[in-house]
Amino acid sequence: MKAAVITFPGSNCDRDLAVALTRAGAEVTRVWHKDEALPAGTDLVAVPGGFSFGDYLRCGAIAAHSPVAAAIRTHAAGGGYVLGICNGFQVLTELGLLPGALMRNAGLKFICREAVLRVETVASPFTRAYAPGQEIRIPVAHHDGNYQIDPEGLAALKDQDRIAFTYALGINGSVRDIAGVLSENRRVLGMMPHPERAADAAHGGTAGAGLFQSLMQELVSA
Numbered sequence: 001m002k003a004a005v006i007t008f009p010g011s012n013c014d015r016d017l018a019v020a021l022t023r024a025g026a027e028v029t030r031v032w033h034k035d036e037a038l039p040a041g042t043d044l045v046a047v048p049g050g051f052s053f054g055d056y057l058r059c060g061a062i063a064a065h066s067p068v069a070a071a072i073r074t075h076a077a078g079g080g081y082v083l084g085i086c087n088g089f090q091v092l093t094e095l096g097l098l099p100g101a102l103m104r105n106a107g108l109k110f111i112c113r114e115a116v117l118r119v120e121t122v123a124s125p126f127t128r129a130y131a132p133g134q135e136i137r138i139p140v141a142h143h144d145g146n147y148q149i150d151p152e153g154l155a156a157l158k159d160q161d162r163i164a165f166t167y168a169l170g171i172n173g174s175v176r177d178i179a180g181v182l183s184e185n186r187r188v189l190g191m192m193p194h195p196e197r198a199a200d201a202a203h204g205g206t207a208g209a210g211l212f213q214s215l216m217q218e219l220v221s222a
């Protein structure tokens, strides 16, 4: 699997994401947001967490206008895989690659702690290594993680089995406690929790490693 990890000014989880992907067996290239092309043969674009452009305007809104944005859209339109974690999820909604929006947390506070997630579907390239309904402990760190979507959009997510993860106990006001969603073709995933921060025993938990292993299985068997 060839993965391109994008860095924007203010990204701070890009290295951790690159390490998690590399340890899972991916060949990782780091891509600066001013690059207009992705490395040839890129399978997965990985958009990391952080505070791109200082979270000004709306989180991810300015990053979605970076020179690399067009290449990410083209990659997704061609059936390429895209993973957005935390700020990366916010960027993917701003790019229009995923529906809905990430609003300020209901409690108006930055939340930085471990959360219990429920794996809502294993029918995706990102979750196939988990068991249906499995509960996994993954860290969260955000102030704008309150996922909202209109009723029609929510119905589509449910009907099409596109809710990837929910919080076992709601933490930020997200509709239906949604923590991560898939695109219609299931090849784009955005999630607020940080699997790359739970991918090594030294992190205190390895529940996030299943996501990177799922991608490896998908892309080796593809």
Ligand SMILES: NC(=O)CC[C@H](N)C(=O)O
Pocket: 048, 049, 050, 051, 052, 055, 059, 085, 086, 087, 088, 141, 142, 143, 144, 145
């Ligand atoms: N860790 C992150 O990616 C933070 C995301 C975003 N800047 C927020 O606070 O909501």
